[in-house]
Amino acid sequence: MTLEELLKAQGLSDEQIKAITASMKENKIYTASEENLDIRYGKLKTDYDTLNTQHGESTKLIEQLKKDAKNDEALQGKITAYETQVANLQKELDETRLESAIKVALMNAKTDDVGYMAFKLKEGGALELDEDGNIKGIDEKISNLKTQFPTHFDSENNPGPREIDPKPLPEGDHNNDVQPKNLADALRMQYEDNEK
Structure with a gap:
């Protein structure tokens, strides 16, 4: 039920x-x-800000080291190592931004399984962010997911969370069942049950 519907129901x-x-x-x-969307978003933003801060500090350190040691080979090796570290941090930051954008887009699309839909979204090809931090062509990609997996998204035909059909345990006295001690015992017991 949407907020508007709830307010209308209140008269x-x-x-x-x-x-x-x-x-x-x-x-x-x-x-x-x-x-808890605000908590999830806050954690993603904190992770992003931390990576961004580390990237800025690493860049400053590299520039300072370049100035201090123009001819020192040992320091040049350290600079190269730090530049590699900065490149890795930048790559990690880009991946974090992409993951965050995927999760936010899927939550906005009202999916009931963000993890699985993110996996399926990535299977559809490489995803890229634009200058605004949005995934290029995300509306079309989510539309395709909604077509392929309609039960995983809220819609007019599927208005909310799915009902789970619990399967009852078979009847019988389970208190007297002998529990297997290890995998070999379990396999032996299964084989004996099938022989009966």
């Missing part, structure tokens, strides 16, 4: 609902279908 008019949602946007109050 508010369309004008009042529009005023409330407009006021929420002005005050930067947003709703999301995912639980």
